[in-house]
Amino acid sequence: MAGVPFSPEDSRDEVPEVVVSRLPQYLRILNRLMEDGIMVVSSQQLGEKLQVTPAQIRKDLSYFGRFGKQGRGYSVRDLLDRLRQILGVNAYWNVAVVGVGRLGRAIVNYPGFNPDGFHLVAAFDINEDVIGQDVGGLTVHSLDDLRRVVTERNISIAIVAVPVSHTQEVVDLLVACGVRAILNYAPIIPHVREGVRIRNIDPVLSLQSMTYYINSSVEE
Amino acid sequence: MAGVPFSPEDSRDEVPEVVVSRLPQYLRILNRLMEDGIMVVSSQQLGEKLQVTPAQIRKDLSYFGRFGKQGRGYSVRDLLDRLRQILGVNAYWNVAVVGVGRLGRAIVNYPGFNPDGFHLVAAFDINEDVIGQDVGGLTVHSLDDLRRVVTERNISIAIVAVPVSHTQEVVDLLVACGVRAILNYAPIIPHVREGVRIRNIDPVLSLQSMTYYINSSVEE
DNA sequence: GGATGTGAAGTATTTCACAGCC
DNA sequence: GGCTGTGAAATACTTCACATCC
Secondary structure (H helix, E strand, O other): OOOOOOOHHHHOOOOOHHHHHHHHHHHHHHHHHHHOOOOEEOHHHHHHHHOOOHHHHHHHHHOOOOOEEOOOEEEHHHHHHHHHHHHOOOOOEEEEEEOOOHHHHHHHHOOOOHHHOEEEEEEEEOOOOOOOOEEOOEEEEEHHHHHHHHHHOOOOEEEEOOOHHHHHHHHHHHHHOOOOEEEEOOOOOOOOOOOOEEEEOOHHHHHHHHHHHHHHOOOO | OOOOOOOHHHHOOOOOHHHHHHHHHHHHHHHHHHHOOOOEEOHHHHHHHHOOOHHHHHHHHHOOOOOEEOOOEEEHHHHHHHHHHHHOOOOOEEEEEEOOOHHHHHHHHOOOOHHHOEEEEEEEEOOOOOOOOEEOOEEEEEHHHHHHHHHHOOOOEEEEOOOHHHHHHHHHHHHHOOOOEEEEOOOOOOOOOOOOEEEEOOHHHHHHHHHHHHHHOOOO
């Protein structure tokens, strides 16, 4: 489908997903340069900090426009603004957390989301004992209230930290309620329909992909 | 370097990194099939569960050998054993945690590492106030003891959960003490020398790579 | 002089498609 | 008949290299 080779509509430039996945890293570095008072940066310098080739950075950025000045490099502030706009992180996002067990609590208390514009504004659980409780400043709602709260608070992003056994159904419910992006901490890869985004945080998978290399290799 | 096209040594089959990164996911699914009492599985069925093409699974596995039976599929138990062996997760790994602040404590108390053979056996911090404390059953050591403990307990994997300002130096110290794989939770990408593996857990980057898609798109 | 932006070249990865085997 | 394993084809991604501009 959508694979007719000569379709003229096909020439709408699709940005490769791998390119999009690198932009937040560029954002990170630029934020740090900004804090350090650096005004201008070259793709060469960015590449050193990110451990990628300068050509890749220039190519990546070229999907979105021409942000640099020949002979000079990139204005840190300008590039920062453009990338924020492209990624859609120039505004605040309201985020719901589902599951306030040990992991969910750690997430709610993690101070790293707010500075980057992700506001955890609602918490949910299925366990009657914790519903109504205060967790990190948020009142825990019943999942029955999900649709209402998601609508009222204009939530399109959710973080899922429920047991594996409930993950897929929670994800389905979130999608049904209009959530369009999900960050999943359960060690399972849930299925979502086209148009909904999901990313999985799974430290064990990361560890297991490293043991391959340190296991047999003498040094590589 | 290593790029001479005709070098005969070049033909030692290098397994693409992207292939290795998928193996732990195969392991996950197979473990679940095993628990469910499924004995045999086809690449078709695996593909459906993993949302990848059957061809990719067969190709990935073919880098390591021929594990299937034509006309039948793969023995779940056999494939599980082979993958465990390939990934080096058929034995236990001792793991150190550096940084026992809020995040570090959550990691130490996370129950998901042990069942997969990663044993958190030592915790470290630089803060005098927490050194000597008990955190999740582990006594917090000073970083001064790192080399000794890493050697004594045969630790080659470390989890880093220290502030950004200290991350690079902690990583450097770990590498200097012989640690060969690092799971980093700080929002920075530390540099490590060739031969040392590092993976980064950065939920904000994940969120930012999703907002790109839910921001402008009507549906994609 | 120095750095960007970008077609073209070069690699890497995925998918196809089918021979071979159970 | 059904499914694996795998060269070959197709696609995706990265890097080169240079015209272009500040």
